[in-house]
Structures are given as C-alpha cells and as structure tokens.
Amino acid sequence: xxxxxxxxxxxxxxxxxxxxxxxxxxxxxxxxxxxxxxxxxxxxxxxxxxxxxxxxxxxxxxxxxxxxxxxxxxxxxxxxxxxxxxxxxxxxxxxxxxxxxxxxxxxxxxxxxxxxxxxxxxxxxxxxxxxxxxxxxxxxxxxxxxxxxxxxxxxxxxxxxxxxxxxxxxxxxxxxxxxxxxxxxxxxxxxxxxxxxxxxxxxxxxxxxxxx
Amino acid sequence: xxxxxxxxxxxxxxxxxxxxxxxxxxxxxxxxxxxxxxxxxxxxxxxxxxxxxxxxxxxxxxxxxxxxxxxxxxxxxxxxxxxxxxxxxxxxxxxxxxxxxxxxxxxxxxxxxxxxxxxxxxxxxxxxxxxxxxxxxxxxxxxxxxxxxxxxxxxxxxxxxxxxxxxxxxxxxxxxxxxxxxxxxxxxxxxxxxxxxxxxxxxxxxxxxxxxxxxxxxxxxxxxxxxxxxxxxxxxxxxxxxxxxxxxxxxxxxxxxxxxxxxxxxxxxxxxxxxxxxxxxxxxxxxxxxxxxxxxxxxxxxxxxxxxxxxxxxxxxxxxxxxxxxxxxxxxxxxxxxxxxxxxxxxxxxxxxxxxxxxxxxxxxxxxxxxxxxxxxxxxxxxxxxxxxxxxxxxxxxxxxxxxxxxxxxxxxxxxxxxxxxxxxxxxxxxxxxxxxxxxxxxxxxxxxxxxxxxxxxxxxxxxxxx
Numbered sequence: 091x092x093x094x095x096x097x098x099x100x101x102x103x104x105x106x107x108x109x110x111x112x113x114x115x116x117x118x119x120x121x122x123x124x125x126x127x128x129x130x131x132x133x134x135x136x137x138x139x140x141x142x143x144x145x146x147x148x149x150x151x152x153x154x155x156x157x158x159x160x161x162x163x164x165x166x167x168x169x170x171x172x173x174x175x176x177x178x179x180x181x182x183x184x185x186x187x188x189x190x191x192x193x194x195x196x197x198x199x200x201x202x203x204x205x206x207x208x209x210x211x212x213x214x215x216x217x218x219x220x221x222x223x224x225x226x227x228x229x230x231x232x233x234x235x236x237x238x239x240x241x242x243x244x245x246x247x248x249x250x251x252x253x254x255x256x257x258x259x260x261x262x263x264x265x266x267x268x269x270x271x272x273x274x275x276x277x278x279x280x281x282x283x284x285x286x287x288x289x290x291x292x293x294x295x296x297x298x299x300x301x302x
Numbered sequence: 303x304x305x306x307x308x309x310x311x312x313x314x315x316x317x318x319x320x321x322x323x324x325x326x327x328x329x330x331x332x333x334x335x336x337x338x339x340x341x342x343x344x345x346x347x348x349x350x351x352x353x354x355x356x357x358x359x360x361x362x363x364x365x366x367x368x369x370x371x372x373x374x375x376x377x378x379x380x381x382x383x384x385x386x387x388x389x390x391x392x393x394x395x396x397x398x399x400x401x402x403x404x405x406x407x408x409x410x411x412x413x414x415x416x417x418x419x420x421x422x423x424x425x426x427x428x429x430x431x432x433x434x435x436x437x438x439x440x441x442x443x444x445x446x447x448x449x450x451x452x453x454x455x456x457x458x459x460x461x462x463x464x465x466x467x468x469x470x471x472x473x474x475x476x477x478x479x480x481x482x483x484x485x486x487x488x489x490x491x492x493x494x495x496x497x498x499x500x501x502x503x504x505x506x507x508x509x510x511x512x513x514x515x516x517x518x519x520x521x522x523x524x525x526x527x528x529x530x531x532x533x534x535x536x537x538x539x540x541x542x543x544x545x546x547x548x549x550x551x552x553x554x555x556x557x558x559x560x561x562x563x564x565x566x567x568x569x570x571x572x573x574x575x576x577x578x579x580x581x582x583x584x585x586x587x588x589x590x591x592x593x594x595x596x597x598x599x600x601x602x603x604x605x606x607x608x609x610x611x612x613x614x615x616x617x618x619x620x621x622x623x624x625x626x627x628x629x630x631x632x633x634x635x636x637x638x639x640x641x642x643x644x645x646x647x648x649x650x651x652x653x654x655x656x657x658x659x660x661x662x663x664x665x666x667x668x669x670x671x672x673x674x675x676x677x678x679x680x681x682x683x684x685x686x687x688x689x690x691x692x693x694x695x696x697x698x699x700x701x702x703x704x705x706x707x708x709x710x711x712x713x714x715x716x717x718x719x720x721x722x723x724x725x726x727x728x729x730x731x732x733x734x735x736x737x738x739x740x741x742x743x744x745x746x747x748x749x750x751x752x753x754x755x756x757x758x759x760x761x762x763x764x765x766x767x768x769x
Contacts, residue, residue: 107618120338162690286355286458
C-alpha cells in the first residue's frame with residue numbers, strides 16, 4: 091500500500107450529500123477482474139454526457155462541462171471535499187480504487203458510510219472527518235479561490251490553509267500507523283498466527299458444529 | 303457479569319486479540335463469496351503466495367452477473383462471462399465449495415446462505431457485499447466488507463476492526479393489513495435517515511419483530527445497511543431454530559441439541575445498555591413508497607411527494623430538488639397518482655418464498671395494467687423457484703402477465719441485461735433507489751412485494767392496506 095505522510099494538493103468540492111458508491115463508480119465497471127484502471131470512469135454518470143460502458147475510449151466521450159471534475163480550475167485535484175454520508179451504499183472497493191486511480195489521496199467530509207471509510211484506509215486514501223461547519227467554511231473558501239490548496243499532515247493530524255487556518259482532525263492510532271508506513275494488513279495479522287490458532291482451537295471446542 | 307446486548311455477546315465470542323486503541327482481531331466463521339468482489343482478492347493471494355486459512359468456511363456463488371433468461375446459452379456479455387468464469391476457476395484452484403450457475407442451489411448469496419443453513423446463530427458472517435447484514439436475522443454478527451478485507455479473511459480467517467456502538471430499534475404491536483417487514487425497514491430509515499445507523503450495529507426487537515417469519519426478519523436486517531448500519535441483528539428464538547432444522551449445512555443429532563442450547567442464549571440480557579434507542583408503533587406503520595434517490599426519501603402510500611420549499615436545511619432541500627428533477631416528479635403529487643412503467647419483484651431483500659407468495663396472492667386472477675411494459679419476478683434461488691413452482695405461483699404470475707425468470711440479483715443493480723431504460727419508472731422490491739441503480743436514467747420506487755404486485759395490476763401505486 092502507498093504511504094501517506096504529507097499532502098499539499100488542490101481541493102475539488104463535490105457539493106451534495108449522500109454520494110453513493112454507485113455514483114462514484116457505476117456497476118457496469120465492476121465487471122472488471124482488475125484492481126486498477128477505474129479512474130477514467132470515476133463519477134461516470136455525472137462526468138460524461140453519454141452512457142459509459144467498459145472498453146469504451148473515454149477520451150472520445152462528451153464531457154459534462156457543468157460537473158466539477160471537468161472544470162479547469164480543479165484539474166489535478168488530490169483532495170476531495172464532500173458532504174455528509176459520503177460513500178454510502180454498496181461495499182464495492184472499486185469506489186476507493188477509482189478515486190485513488192484518478193489521483194485523489196484524501197477526502198474531507200463531515201461523515202462517511204462505514205464500509206467505504208474502512209475501504210479507503212486499505213488503499214492509501216485518507217478519509218478525514220471534520221465538523222459540518224468547518225466543511226462548510228472550506229466549501230466557501232474553495233469557491234472563492236481558484237487553485238485553492240490545503241496541506242494535510244497525517245503525522246500532526248492537521249489540515250492547513252494558506253491563510254494560516256489550521257484544522258485538527260482525529261484518526262485511529264492503528265489506522266494512522268498503517269497509513270504512515272504503508273503497511274499491509276494481512277502481513278500484520280499473520281504475525282499473530284499462533285494466537286489465531288489458539289483461538290480457533292478454543293472456538294472449535296466450544297462450538298464444534300461450526301467446523302463440520 | 304454485566305447485562306450484555308446480543309451484539310456484545312457475538313463480539314466477545316469472536317475476539318482473538320485486541321490492540322491498545324481498541325482495534326480487535328475478530329474471527330470469522332462463515333465467508334460468502336461472489337464473482338464481483340472476489341477476483342482481486344484471489345489474485346492478491348496468488349501474488350503473495352498465500353493460502354486460504356479455512357477453505358470449508360467459504361461458500362461461493364455467482365449472482366450479480368448471471369442472466370435470468372436463456373441460462374443454458376451461458377452469458378452473452380464477454381466481460382461478465384469472464385468474471386463468472388474467473389470465480390469458477392478460482393474455486394477449482396483453491397478447492398472452494400461453489401454452487402455453479404447450472405446448480406439448482408444457485409441464487410443470490412444472501413438467499414442461499416440461510417436457505418442452506420450455512421448461516422447459523424452465533425456466527426460471524428462476512429461477504430464482499432453490503433447486504434450481508436441480512437444474515438443478522440439469525441442472531442449472527444454479519445456485515446459487508448471490501449475486497450481487501452475479503453482477501454484478509456481468506457488469508458487469516460480474521461478481520462481487524464473496532465467495535466461499533468449498539469442501537470436498539472424496538473417495534474411493538476401488530477402490523478396492519480398489507481404492512482410488511484419491508485415497510486418497517488423503510489419506516490425506520492425514513493425516521494433515522496440513511497446515515498442514522500452509521501457507526502452502530504442495530505438490534506431489532508419488540509413484539510412486531512418477534513412475530514415476523516425468518517423471511518421477514520431477513521428483509522429487515524438486509525435493509526439495516528440502508529440506514530447506515532453495517533450490521534443488523536435479531537435475537538434467536540423458536541422461529542429461528544425451526545427455520546434451520548434439517549437444512550443441509552445445519553448441525554444434526556447431538557450437535558444440533560448442543561447448538562440449540564447455545565443459540566438459546568443469543569439475545570440481549572434484561573437491562574442491557576444500548577447507546578441509542580428508537581421506538582416505533584407497528585400499528586402506525588403504513589405501506590411505504592420511496593419518492594427520491596435515497597432510501598430515506600420515503601413516505602406512506604397515502605402521502606404526497608414532499609415539497610422541497612418546505613425544507614429548512616439547505617443541503618437537504620437541494621438534495622430533494624435534485625431528486626425530484628431526476629425522478630421526474632412534481633412536489634405535492636399524491637403517491638397513488640404516480641404511474642409506473644416496469645415492476646421488479648426480486649433481490650436479496652424480497653425474493654424469498656414468502657415474498658413470492660405475498661405478491662402472487664395480489665396478482666391472482668388479475669392482469670398487469672396496459673401501461674406497464676414489463677413486470678418481472680426473479681426468485682432468490684433455484685430452490686425458491688422450485689418451491690414456488692410446486693405451489694403453482696409461477697402459473698399465477700404468468701397468467702397475470704408477469705415474466706417468470708431464473709434466480710440472480712437481476713434488476714436490483716442491473717449488472718446483467720435486466721435494466722430500466724432512460725426515464726423509465728419502476729416499482730421495485732429491491733433496496734436502493736440511487737440514481738442509475740436500475741439502469742442509467744432509471745427511476746426506482748422501493749416498495750414491498752405486495753405493493754409492487756398491486757402497482758403492476760393498477761399501473762400506478764395503490765394502498766394495499768385499503769384493498
């Protein structure tokens with residue numbers, strides 16, 4: 091997994107609540123058996139004027155000029171600013187894969203759906219929870235300043251704006267550790283093989299019907 | 303010992319170890335696998351040279367991409383076909399038990415798990431699918447996971463996670479005529495919102511819940527995720543145990559008795575503390591219909607499409623305006639005056655035998671309205687289909703003008719060829735009314751099977767509690 095330490099990036103605002111994972115990456119692209127290549131179809135139904143299918147040459151498709159992702163001022167954005175309950179719906183990890191493949195490395199929103207939130211951490215993508223009022227202030231700041239950037243420092247757990255405003259954010263210790271060091275969860279868990287085996291033996295003795 | 307919630311009991315029984323910050327390693331008893339979220343996990347195992355920790359814990363089935371007609375000809379879409387073949391090949395390579403597309407037991411993963419007795423009380427059940435919450439109906443701790451976690455469970459039989467908070471949703475009293483578990487689910491979501499359960503595990507309790515069949519309980523727990531809760535659950539009781547007895551994967555003989563003795567303890571203790579409690583009066587719940595593009599955008603069938611102008615919260619108002627525009631609806635329109643183009647009866651929410659019986663009872667001797675272009679019934683599994691045919695339900699549906707299909711996820715998410723055309727309006731027994739969910743530009747109204755069948759017959763929504 092890609093490490094995350096400090097990110098200084100352009101912010102793109104997506105001003106709607108309850109953005110679901112079907113919107114982030116529509117179902118037709120889930121037929122892929124790969125983990126990469128979802129970026130060109132991120133927000134496909136909002137981003138293009140025509141209907142997208144796997145295998146199409148996306149560079150030939152008609153872009154929706156009204157959608158933020160297509161606006162020149164947000165090109166190269168690495169930080170997505172969103173509203174509450176971002177990533178609700180399906181458990182598809184294709185959603186963080188698409189965000190990451192497009193180039194986003196962090197999301198700032200008042201709240202996230204649990205499964206999506208969890209999936210982000212497995213892919214080097216940092217989802218930050220910030221109070222709704224602070225998020226609202228950031229939406230206004232992004233709107234007012236072309237090329238608006240924020241600096242996210244995971245170690246310090248801070249978001250810094252160029253005007254000197256600094257927001258502190260919370261992140262679970264274990265997730266932070268894994269993200270800072272780019273650690274693979276499976277490798278970490280396999281350090282505890284003997285404990286898993288001991289648990290399993292005890293569990294089997296207590297509920298043998300689970301092991302038939 | 304302190305009084306424990308059902309969630310406490312299930313959690314505590316599965317903790318392998320715990321980090322200082324509360325992150326725990328949780329043991330997983332049952333892993334259900336389907337074609338869409340598993341190929342990258344199997345690939346990850348192969349690349350790292352890792353093996354499955356406990357092959358027998360896995361049951362695999364293809365459901366999202368499978369066609370619901372002409373199955374003997376295979377899958378026409380080459381990309382979908384490759385995905386199903388990849389699952390088949392991975393299952394052979396790793397020795398995983400898979401119900402193949404031609405198997406009578408094939409079906410939607412959340413229908414076949416319980417049907418086979420592969421879901422048992424006290425288990426931790428995971429699947430790379432958010433509707434895994436369904437299995438909590440059996441007093442199991444069941445939740446959806448992403449593909450990285452699918453790989454993690456395959457390799458270690460465990461997951462790293464923090465305990466959620468506990469919410470109790472109490473529904474007391476008797477449901478009125480034509481009111482179902484689906485309506486309870488939608489009423490709860492309407493009350494707490496699609497993020498109301500975020501960070502919580504929900505236990506549903508109360509006399510109205512105890513009175514539900516296992517099918518109804520599964521419908522309710524299935525929709526817990528639409529309220530934002532990864533897990534929904536219901537205490538084990540006689541209904542649970544009677545449902546499981548004799549199922550292929552369920553224990554037998556002495557082990558069965560031993561299991562039942564344990565399952566009898568799987569309920570919240572008197573006085574157990576929840577972080578949040580919601581109460582609903584069953585008698586007040588009416589048949590529900592969603593009007594927007596989020597399951598929380600829901601009203602009773604005798605209501606009207608809400609007027610965004612009356613909403614004080616800006617984000618909510620803009621969301622409602624956008625939803626009405628997408629749905630092609632005008633504020634204040636009575637729900638019963640909304641005409642529909644298609645009807646979908648199916649999905650992991652409502653494709654079990656009881657759902658089909660309820661829909662057939664409404665459709666019997668009647669015919670689908672002229673303005674309805676397609677009304678389809680997609681059973682949840684081959685065995686549900688077989689049972690329905692044994693009861694003659696297929697004949698009732700076909701005589702009424704419904705199409706009788708083969709099992710799969712079908713038009714719940716429209717990954718196969720079953721989908722809405724742009725602008726088409728559908729009465730659907732599925733679980734999500736997101737933009738484009740049932741096809742690009744398609745408009746979904748979530749309802750119960752009774753309501754969907756009644757809408758098919760009338761050509762518009764009708765109040766089944768008044769018919």
